[in-house]
Amino acid sequence: ETGVTQSPTHLIKTRGQQVTLRCSSQSGHNTVSWYQQALGQGPQFIFQYYREEENGRGNFPPRFSGLQFPNYSSELNVNALELDDSALYLCASSLHNYEQYFGPGTRLTVT
Amino acid sequence: ELKVEQNPLFLSMQEGKNYTIYCNYSTTSDRLYWYRQDPGKSLESLFVLLSNGAVKQEGRLMASLDTKARLSTLHITAAVHDLSATYFCAVDIQGGGADGLTFGKGTHLIIQP
Numbered sequence: 472e473t474g475v476t477q478s479p480t481h482l483i484k485t486r487g488q489q490v491t492l493r494c495s496s497q498s499g500h501n502t503v504s505w506y507q508q509a510l511g512q513g514p515q516f517i518f519q520y521y522r523e524e525e526n527g528r529g530n531f532p533p534r535f536s537g538l539q540f541p542n543y544s545s546e547l548n549v550n551a552l553e554l555d556d557s558a559l560y561l562c563a564s565s566l567h568n569y570e571q572y573f574g575p576g577t578r579l580t581v582t
Numbered sequence: 583e584l585k586v587e588q589n590p591l592f593l594s595m596q597e598g599k600n601y602t603i604y605c606n607y608s609t610t611s612d613r614l615y616w617y618r619q620d621p622g623k624s625l626e627s628l629f630v631l632l633s634n635g636a637v638k639q640e641g642r643l644m645a646s647l648d649t650k651a652r653l654s655t656l657h658i659t660a661a662v663h664d665l666s667a668t669y670f671c672a673v674d675i676q677g678g679g680a681d682g683l684t685f686g687k688g689t690h691l692i693i694q695p
Contacts, residue, residue, distance in 0.1 A: 504682055513586075513670050514625070516682025527681055561624060570615070571683065573625040 475564050475574035483580045489550045492577045494562030496543040503545040504571060505537060506561040514561055520545055549579075557581045584609045586673050588686035596694055598660055603689045605654040605671035613674040614654045615683065616645050618667045625670065628656075661693045 476495045484490050496503055502521045506514035516529035520539035534550040543564070549556055557580050563571035585608040595601050605614070613632055617625040629638045631647035631654060638645050642665065644657045654671055668690045672683040 506682070513672075513685030513687050514683075516684070519682055529682055570627065570630050572627065573617075575624045 475562060475572055477560075477562050477574040477577050479577060480575070481578045481580075483582065484552050485582055486552055486554060488552050489548065490552060490579060492547045492549075492560050492562075492579070494545045494547070494564075494574055496545070496564035497572050500564035500566050500572070501543055502565045502567060503539055503543065504563045504565070505545070505547045506563065507531075507556075508559040508561060508576075509555075510558070517547065552581045554581050584611075584673060584675055584681075584684045586671060586684050586686040588669075588671055588689050590689060591687055592690045594692045594694065595658075595661055597662055600660065601658050603656040603658075603669055603671075603691075605656070605686055607652050607654075607671075607673045607684075609652075609673075609675050611649065611652070611673045611675050614647050615672045615674070616654070616656055617670045617672065619670065619688070620667050628669075658691075663693050663695060666691055666693045 475497050478493045504519040505517040507517055508514040517531050517535055518525050519527040523539045536548045538546045559576045559578050561576045562574045565571045587606045589604050615630055616628040618628050619625050629645040634649040636647045642659045647654045668688045670685050670688045672685045674683050
């Protein structure tokens, strides 16, 4: 059984640029959630996808968007990057949103 | 708005000692989770607590849930250095989770020889 994987591991972008982060769900899981974890803080919920539709969203602006594909993998897109977007981005997969299993994360640095 | 508060936020303790981390939340919840995070790493699931009075134990860690008091505790027995990490509690208020998990700020635990 393959766990949750994320790519890339690290990323450095410049303010104003756009970024795409990727997540592969654990085998058999149909729900993907994305979280942002700033340094020294707990993760904050960005949004969740189920059956390729966004079915829940946290307090993040529209420049944070996502996709879920038929194989349940997912992307997080962030447009017009700001310095405060620097964080660890975590993807979590689950089956019908029961227990969530987290991937290793992508460390994004915006300069 | 759901609020999740952990205390203490920082804890330094000696090996062999016992201690408890507290997690209070502000809204009725279906589920409560405890996670461990090592520096620079992702979250490792420790416990899932699904009902009032639930108690789960794994090694030196024991978690409990009191839904009436909106309180969960993570108790550490005879701490060892390997338990040094940041511990998060997280609450799922919808059961279907469309609002995601709401996390506390974490308890940074250092266990010294």
